[in-house]
Amino acid sequence: MPGPPTAKSCSMPIPRAYSFARYLSAKKSVDDRALNQYVWQSLVAALPCATPEQPLHILEVGAGLGTMVERLVASRILTHATYTAIDLEPTLIAEARYRLPQWAAAQGLQVQQDSQGQIRMQRPGQDIRVETEAIDLVRFVAREQGQRTWALLIAQALLDLVHVPTTLPALLSLLRPGGLLYCPITFDGGTVFQPEIDPEFDAAIEAGYHQTMDRRLIAGKPSGDSRTGRHLFPHLRAAGAEVLAAGSSDWVVFAGPHGYSADEAYFLHFIIHTMHTALAGHPGLDAERFTAWITQRHAQVEQGTLVYIAHQLDLLGRVSAPLGETRE
Numbered sequence: 001m002p003g004p005p006t007a008k009s010c011s012m013p014i015p016r017a018y019s020f021a022r023y024l025s026a027k028k029s030v031d032d033r034a035l036n037q038y039v040w041q042s043l044v045a046a047l048p049c050a051t052p053e054q055p056l057h058i059l060e061v062g063a064g065l066g067t068m069v070e071r072l073v074a075s076r077i078l079t080h081a082t083y084t085a086i087d088l089e090p091t092l093i094a095e096a097r098y099r100l101p102q103w104a105a106a107q108g109l110q111v112q113q114d115s116q117g118q119i120r121m122q123r124p125g126q127d128i129r130v131e132t133e134a135i136d137l138v139r140f141v142a143r144e145q146g147q148r149t150w151a152l153l154i155a156q157a158l159l160d161l162v163h164v165p166t167t168l169p170a171l172l173s174l175l176r177p178g179g180l181l182y183c184p185i186t187f188d189g190g191t192v193f194q195p196e197i198d199p200e201f202d203a204a205i206e207a208g209y210h211q212t213m214d215r216r217l218i219a220g221k222p223s224g225d226s227r228t229g230r231h232l233f234p235h236l237r238a239a240g241a242e243v244l245a246a247g248s249s250d251w252v253v254f255a256g257p258h259g260y261s262a263d264e265a266y267f268l269h270f271i272i273h274t275m276h277t278a279l280a281g282h283p284g285l286d287a288e289r290f291t292a293w294i295t296q297r298h299a300q301v302e303q304g305t306l307v308y309i310a311h312q313l314d315l316l317g318r319v320s321a322p323l324g325e326t327r328e
């Protein structure tokens with residue numbers, strides 16, 4: 001695992017516009033600190049051996065900018081691999097295709113990119129081919145079922161955005177027997193801001209925000225659960241997978257002696273903006289008071305006094321393998 005970020009930024013004024021790509025980039029250092037080491041090491045231990053002739057086949061859904069590709073390549077856990085990274089959002093896939101080769105070159109890897117956007121990264125002991133595609137995971141599953149299988153499926157900060165009872169079995173159908181599912185940074189029902197402004201109003205905002213996740217509909221279908229992390233245990237069991245490892249991966253963001261790390265002040269402004277948008281017009285919240293609360297939270301980021309904690313879980317699961325088969 002990469003160490004903590006070293007670049008420092010002091011507090012920053014409220015952004016005039018918000019970019020989801022910048023938010024995902026800023027999130028990387030927060031995730032690096034949060035990822036559960038026990039689950040990560042369990043993943044490393046469970047990965048099948050890979051060789052140039054038999055590379056490890058990895059699928060990541062909702063891959064965003066490809067920060068998990070960066071993390072896995074940097075850690076040298078991956079030696080020989082094909083990595084299929086898909087995301088619904090074409091602008092994020094375009095950004096990933098731009099960002100990954102630059103990142104890899106800066107790490108000293110040899111990089112080749114073809115016209116289809118496939119990226120090959122090489123250095124002694126590592127040969128990773130990354131293909132990216134902008135596509136809805138449901139369409140992807142429908143296209144690939146019965147065609148290809150993967151040994152490892154990654155879904156980071158994704159499952160709390162979809163309807164897990166239908167999406168999970170569909171995704172698991174793309175795993176080969178004995179294949180692994182790694183789903184880190186899965187939201188699990190805790191949004192904490194310090195210092196308190198008004199404990200009762202703070203709690204009403206937290207509850208209202210979680211309610212917006214529980215009631216989210218996409219194309220008329222339920223798509224979200226503010227307690228996805230804990231609910232993954234029964235969902236995985238119901239989908240025929242066993243849980244190999246689990247642990248918390250809470251985001252904890254605060255300003256140290258030099259302010260917030262890396263671009264984490266932007267990350268905080270983005271989270272507050274997201275809550276503002278999600279709860280605008282919420283019937284249970286006084287509109288004027290809520291606007292003042294949001295303004296105060298942004299001001300706390302500017303002053304470097306805001307502490308933000310989100311409770312999340314990392315899980316590692318495995319679908320059943322024929323008796324005697326555990327490695328490729």
Ligand SMILES: C[S@@+](CC[C@H](N)C(=O)[O-])C[C@H]1O[C@@H](n2cnc3c(N)ncnc32)[C@H](O)[C@@H]1O
Pocket residue numbers: 024027061062063064065067086087088089092135136137138155156157158161162185
């Ligand atoms: C919270 S972001 C996490 C991105 C990345 N995994 C990370 O941790 O940086 C969730 C991502 O899932 C993608 N996504 C949401 N629903 C999707 C779907 N149905 N199919 C594919 N991608 C989806 C979004 O576009 C977004 O990039």
